[in-house]
Amino acid sequence: MKKVLLLTGTTGFIGQNLLKFIEVNYEKDYEIVLLSSAVNENYKTVLHKNYTFNKQDFEKNGILKVDIVLHIGAFTPKSGIEANDINKSNANIFNTKYLLDNLPNFPEKFIFLSTLDVYGKIETIIDESSFTNPLTMYGWSKLYCEKLLENWSKENNIILQILRVGHIYGKGEKAYKKVIPVTIQKLRNGENPQIFGTGYEKRSFLHVDDVSNLIMKSILLRKYEGVINLCSSNSYTIKNIVEMLIEISNKKVQIDYIETENRGVDFEFDTSKMNKLLGYEKVNIMEGLKNEYNG
Numbered sequence: 001m002k003k004v005l006l007l008t009g010t011t012g013f014i015g016q017n018l019l020k021f022i023e024v025n026y027e028k029d030y031e032i033v034l035l036s037s038a039v040n041e042n043y044k045t046v047l048h049k050n051y052t053f054n055k056q057d058f059e060k061n062g063i064l065k066v067d068i069v070l071h072i073g074a075f076t077p078k079s080g081i082e083a084n085d086i087n088k089s090n091a092n093i094f095n096t097k098y099l100l101d102n103l104p105n106f107p108e109k110f111i112f113l114s115t116l117d118v119y120g121k122i123e124t125i126i127d128e129s130s131f132t133n134p135l136t137m138y139g140w141s142k143l144y145c146e147k148l149l150e151n152w153s154k155e156n157n158i159i160l161q162i163l164r165v166g167h168i169y170g171k172g173e174k175a176y177k178k179v180i181p182v183t184i185q186k187l188r189n190g191e192n193p194q195i196f197g198t199g200y201e202k203r204s205f206l207h208v209d210d211v212s213n214l215i216m217k218s219i220l221l222r223k224y225e226g227v228i229n230l231c232s233s234n235s236y237t238i239k240n241i242v243e244m245l246i247e248i249s250n251k252k253v254q255i256d257y258i259e260t261e262n263r264g265v266d267f268e269f270d271t272s273k274m275n276k277l278l279g280y281e282k283v284n285i286m287e288g289l290k291n292e293y294n295g
Helices: 013-025 055-060 086-102 137-156 179-188 208-218 238-249 272-277 285-293
Strands: 003-008 030-036 044-047 068-071 109-115 159-165 194-196 228-230 256-258
Touching: 003 013, 013 030, 013 208, 044 055, 068 086, 086 137, 109 137, 109 208, 137 159, 159 208, 179 238, 179 285, 194 238, 208 228, 228 272, 238 285
Parallel strands: 003 030, 003 068, 030 044, 068 109, 109 159, 159 228, 194 256
Antiparallel strands: none
């Protein structure tokens, strides 16, 4: 009998891609059910608006129990300013607590997608033991959810897995004001791409297909392994990324540099724990960028 897999957040960037990935690779293994703000005719769905649902709504939609929860849904800021929206950030905490209180049963496993933003500003290579000190309300909201879930899972004997993600790229991220989608849009319009500052800040970009694969691999973990960072072992400067996109576009443009007061922070990661427990990234950065540019 198939395990029942409940997904939240399937209208967002990662959630949409994860659902497609499951459809291609795991549909025979799980019965997929959704908690969503949008209708999906392919799956049993508990519809909600701003998390207005209850336990009875699961039963009404033929969902009597769930075995595994993938809690992907959350407010994710689309710009730096939005990252400090206190009301939207607080909704991450309230909605997670509300979900726990209104599940039809205690699941066997609960997987929570957190964020690398919990680390804040760290000048050294980051791993799972690095100190957490978020710089934004969004980062604090995710860190609070982690602690909430750790306590809840211990009290109810549920296998938890927390996955911290960030610097994700791929098709479907154009709503975000981030370097890759913004640069792609400018190049498509025949405009010069912009870099704020020197462009030498390092980032560890991981393709959304790799994220989806690693999330699904985490279902197989038999106990809580502590937090696991989902990120690339390869770091690229912002300038590297923009230059790759210019090469892919074949456009005759130059980079416009916009002066800023402060140099940005480098984000480099030790991926040993991810590699050991879940596996390795597979998508080459150039291929991933090409796929997104042409998408």
